[in-house]
Amino acid sequence: MSRKDEELNNEAHEEQTDASREEQARQNRQASAEQSTSRDSGSADPYGNRRDDRIYGSTEMSTHMKSDMPPGAGDHGGLDYKTLPKSTPGWKVIVQELIADKLALFSLIIFVSITAYVFGLTMFLDQAQIVFVDLFAINQPPDEEFRLGTDYGGRDIFGQLIIGTRNSLAIGFLVTLMSVGFGIIYGLVSGYFGGQLDNALMRVVDFFLVLPFLMIVIVFVTIVPSYDIWTFSAIMAAFLWMGTARLIRSLALQEKELDYINASKTLGSSPVKIIFSQLMPNLVGIIIVNGTLSLAANIGIESGLSFLGFGFPEDYPSLGTLLAYATQTQTLQNRWWIWLPAALMILILMLCVRNIGEALRRAGDARQRQS
Amino acid sequence: MIKFTLRRLLITFPQLVLLSILVFFLGSLMPGDALSGMIDPSIPAEAIQARREALGLDNPWYIQYRDWVVAMFQGDFGNSIFHQRPVLDVIGDRLLNTIWLSLFSVFIIYLIGLPLGLISGRYKDSLLDSAITGYTYLGFATPTFVFGLVLLWIFGYHFGVFPTNGSVAAGLEPGSLDYILSKINHLILPSFSIALIGLVGTVQYLRSGVIEAQQKDYVMLARAKGVKSTALYVKHIFRNAIIPIAAFFGYELVGLLGGSIFIEWVYAYPGMGALFLESISTRDFSVANVLILFYGFLTILGALLSDIILSIVDPRIRIK
Numbered sequence: 001m002s003r004k005d006e007e008l009n010n011e012a013h014e015e016q017t018d019a020s021r022e023e024q025a026r027q028n029r030q031a032s033a034e035q036s037t038s039r040d041s042g043s044a045d046p047y048g049n050r051r052d053d054r055i056y057g058s059t060e061m062s063t064h065m066k067s068d069m070p071p072g073a074g075d076h077g078g079l080d081y082k083t084l085p086k087s088t089p090g091w092k093v094i095v096q097e098l099i100a101d102k103l104a105l106f107s108l109i110i111f112v113s114i115t116a117y118v119f120g121l122t123m124f125l126d127q128a129q130i131v132f133v134d135l136f137a138i139n140q141p142p143d144e145e146f147r148l149g150t151d152y153g154g155r156d157i158f159g160q161l162i163i164g165t166r167n168s169l170a171i172g173f174l175v176t177l178m179s180v181g182f183g184i185i186y187g188l189v190s191g192y193f194g195g196q197l198d199n200a201l202m203r204v205v206d207f208f209l210v211l212p213f214l215m216i217v218i219v220f221v222t223i224v225p226s227y228d229i230w231t232f233s234a235i236m237a238a239f240l241w242m243g244t245a246r247l248i249r250s251l252a253l254q255e256k257e258l259d260y261i262n263a264s265k266t267l268g269s270s271p272v273k274i275i276f277s278q279l280m281p282n283l284v285g286i287i288i289v290n291g292t293l294s295l296a297a298n299i300g301i302e303s304g305l306s307f308l309g310f311g312f313p314e315d316y317p318s319l320g321t322l323l324a325y326a327t328q329t330q331t332l333q334n335r336w337w338i339w340l341p342a343a344l345m346i347l348i349l350m351l352c353v354r355n356i357g358e359a360l361r362r363a364g365d366a367r368q369r370q371s
Numbered sequence: 372m373i374k375f376t377l378r379r380l381l382i383t384f385p386q387l388v389l390l391s392i393l394v395f396f397l398g399s400l401m402p403g404d405a406l407s408g409m410i411d412p413s414i415p416a417e418a419i420q421a422r423r424e425a426l427g428l429d430n431p432w433y434i435q436y437r438d439w440v441v442a443m444f445q446g447d448f449g450n451s452i453f454h455q456r457p458v459l460d461v462i463g464d465r466l467l468n469t470i471w472l473s474l475f476s477v478f479i480i481y482l483i484g485l486p487l488g489l490i491s492g493r494y495k496d497s498l499l500d501s502a503i504t505g506y507t508y509l510g511f512a513t514p515t516f517v518f519g520l521v522l523l524w525i526f527g528y529h530f531g532v533f534p535t536n537g538s539v540a541a542g543l544e545p546g547s548l549d550y551i552l553s554k555i556n557h558l559i560l561p562s563f564s565i566a567l568i569g570l571v572g573t574v575q576y577l578r579s580g581v582i583e584a585q586q587k588d589y590v591m592l593a594r595a596k597g598v599k600s601t602a603l604y605v606k607h608i609f610r611n612a613i614i615p616i617a618a619f620f621g622y623e624l625v626g627l628l629g630g631s632i633f634i635e636w637v638y639a640y641p642g643m644g645a646l647f648l649e650s651i652s653t654r655d656f657s658v659a660n661v662l663i664l665f666y667g668f669l670t671i672l673g674a675l676l677s678d679i680i681l682s683i684v685d686p687r688i689r690i691k
Contacts, residue, residue, distance in 0.1 A: 206382075207389050210674060212666035214632055215647060216397075219659060222651055223400050300514040307516055308636060308648060326520050327636070329535070333528040343517045351512040 097363035104359030107352035114349065118166045125159055160317045161341050167312065168319045169349070171233060172299040178237035179298075180291045183244025188275050190245070191252025202249070205242045213239050214305075221310045232311070236301065244290055251283055285364040292357035296350045303346050319346050375682050383675055390667040394660055395436050401656035453655035461658055462643065462665070468538045469635070469642035471554070473627040475562040476569065480623070484570035485616075488577025492612070493604060495582055503574065510571035516633035519564035523637060526560060533560045536639035561638045565631060569623075573616055580612030587611075618681035625673030628666070 098104050190201040220235045221227070255261065256279065264274050280287075305311040306320025322342035326332040331339065430438070442448075448458040491503040527535035534540070538557050543550040584590060585608060593607050632644030639645070643662060650658035 203385075207386055210386055210390070210667060210670045211393075212663060212670060215659075215663045215666055218648075218651055219397055219401070219663065223397075296512065304514055304516055304633060308633070309652070323517065323520065326524075329528075332520065332524055336524070339520065343520065346517055347513060350514070351509070354508075354512050 094360065094363045098356075098359055101359045101362070104355050107355035107359075110348065111352040111356065114165065114352075115169060118162055118169065121162050122166045125162060157322070157338055157341070160322060161319075161345065164317045164319045164322055164342060165345055165349070167316065168299055168303055168306075168346075171229065171302050171312075171318065172295050174229070174233045175236045175240065175298045175302065176291055176295045178233055179240040180244050180287070180294055182237065183241035184248050184280070184287060186241065187245040187248025187250075188252050188279060191249040192256050192271065192275050192279060194253065194256075198249070198253075202246075205245055208239065208242045211239065217305065218308070218310045221305070229312075236298070236305075240294070240298070240301075244294065247286070247290060248283060251286060252279060255279055255282060285360075289357055289361045289364060292353060292360055296353035296357060299353070300346065300350055376679055379675060379678050383671055386671050387668065390671065391440060391664065392436065394664045394667065395432075395439060397663065398656065398660045399432070399435075401660070448661045449657045451650075451655055451658045453650065453653045453658070458658050458661045462646065462661065465641055465643045465646045468640065469628060469631060469644065472558060472561055472565075472631055472635070472640065472642055473624060475558050476565040476627050476631075477624055479562055479566035480570040480573060483566065484573035485577060485613075487570070488574040488612075489581060489604070489609065491574060492578040492581025492585075495578075500578075504578075507571040507574050510568050513568055514633075515565060515568050516637055518568050519561070519634050519637040522560055522564050533557075538641050557640070561631075561634045561640050564637070565627060565634050569627065572619075573623075576615050576619075577612055580615060581608055584608040584611045614681075614684050617684045618677050620680055621673040621676030621678075625669045625676075628669055 098108060190198045217235055217239060224231050261274060261278065264278055302311060303318060303320035303323065306318040307323045309324060311320050312318045319342045323339050326339035451458050451461045454461050487503050491500045494500050523535060526533050534557050538554065539550065540553040543553055590607055593603055631642060632647065635642040635644040636648055647659055647662045
């Protein structure tokens with residue numbers, strides 16, 4: 001092991017022992033691990049504040065404990081943190097958790113294979129040929145030539161399903177990236193600076209929360225002059241960032257009271273540096289969980305909008321476009337092959353992503369770990 | 372209590388103003404204005420110009436905004452270009468249908484959701500609990516419209532037990548028993564589609580609430596005093612676990628009013644959500660605009676209602 005490696009290892013070690021102390025504090029605070037298992041998994045909370053109490057408790061405890069220890073206590077006998085048993089590094093916990101959670105592992109495998117398959121295959125599929133109207137092959141049930149039959153324009157459903165899945169996934173990622181990204185910055189700024197700015201920024205969030213999301217998005221989609229993937233994603237993201245912003249803000253409010261932030265301030269670091277290279281990395285676990293769960297939701301919202309006819313145009317199919325065919329009575333009643341695969345695909349994707357997100361959430365919370 | 376409500380109302384006011392400004396600007400961004408539907412080539416351009424001036428369409432935006440708000444307070448929401456009738460009448464036709472759908476759905480949500488949550492929390496880790504938790508997991512991942520389509524396919528078309536569209540069978544006398552029965556019959560599939568997916572949040576909250584309450588000291592005390600298990604759950608645990616759910620009642624009801632867009636579309640149910648989609652696709656933006664305002668208003672009202680309910684059931688919140 002080189003010297004650099006050793007240093008890195010020591011650093012990681014130090015962090016982890018701190019973390020394990022926090023863990024203990026957490027566990028002491030709350031007698032039962034069970035009670036929050038289910039509480040945390042509720043995601044219908046419109047406030048998005050549900051982690052507050054726990055995080056608040058833990059940080060309070062840990063700062064308290066740290067300040068009790070004189071600097072360099074580890075070198076002078078007493079509590080020598082270097083001899084404490086090593087705890088597992090963060091990424092390993094996540095891997096362990098995913099493996100221990102069979103359902104999540106299974107979901108991950110399925111999700112990765114679907115994504116790889118769909119993105120791989122679309123490189124070879126000719127999109128123009130798939131959306132090519134062939135009037136001699138209208139509404140055909142599945143056979144050898146068309147694995148999932150054809151729609152009212154004689155277009156191959158299987159090809160549309162593959163492209164639709166890719167488009168839905170891509171837009172899901174894009175919207176998540178935009179909305180979560182903006183939400184993070186907004187929440188960090190609001191939480192870090194606090195005071196009047198925080199107050200004002202949060203009133204803006206409150207206002208966005210009372211807007212009728214679906215209707216506003218539909219209206220924007222209709223009146224926006226140049227309409228493509230980017231504007232569509234931006235419109236969606238513009239009304240989906242509030243949950244992340246609230247969550248990150250509440251965590252940043254607590255995190256900024258910790259010693260390392262104060263130390264950095266004293267040393268004269270700029271707020272930008274503190275926020276993005278010191279505060280944000282400490283919230284990365286929660287950001288990942290939040291992003292994963294948003295991804296699941298966004299895939300659903302996008303396909304919903306396309307289903308209503310306010311998503312992608314027909315020559316750029318998404319899963320919702322295929323489902324929209326089912327609004328015709330004949331299709332819904334007699335031609336299951338057109339819409340049912342897309343319905344199942346949405347279900348599978350959302351279920352998988354949610355399972356992964358929940359497992360990651362448990363990995364980030366020592367009390368809920370399964371391994 | 373009154374002080375809290377007043378203070379809460381104070382927050383509501385700026386939200387309403389902001390909402391109305393947003394809707395006003397959306398309206399001015401949308402193509403067409405109050406005259407669009409009435410103009411035909413036989414009218415001379417000067418007459419149109421005179422009319423525009425009379426209606427104040429050339430005024431600066433803040434005067435137009437003021438006129439718009441004043442008109443609304445006088446009950447004038449403009450005319451529907453497509454229907455050639457006042458917007459309020461057009462919406463009025465659909466309002467009742469949506470209210471019925473929402474009330475029916477909320478009723479089912481609580482009728483099924485509350486027992487499921489209670490059972491799941493009380494018999495934690497049992498087979499029954501696992502089944503219910505599994506169901507909530509699935510429910511969270513299922514978009515309402517997908518579920519609605521599948522229900523419609525299975526029960527509407529495959530088995531043919533329920534009507535597949537509309538809100539009432541044709542040719543029935545309004546007010547007669549048959550009419551009411553037909554209405555209910557038309558409501559069953561849409562409202563179950565909404566409720567069976569919508570209740571998962573309630574179930575999860577109640578479940579964790581019950582599990583949490585079980586370990587509280589006052590429950591231990593009641594148990595030690597020899598309170599019977601059923602009474603313990605009904606009188607002590609349930610009443611505490613229900614608090615968050617009671618608090619979300621406002622959101623739930625209002626959320627359903629707005630969230631029924633998908634289901635109304637799937638079932639061709641003539642409610643306000645379907646009206647919104649129709650008015651967008653017919654470019655009847657005056658109706659769409661009022662609907663957005665209306666839904667936004669409802670959401671603000673729902674948040675207000677929820678906070679007030681919360682302050683009633685949980686006095687601790689009032690201290691803030």
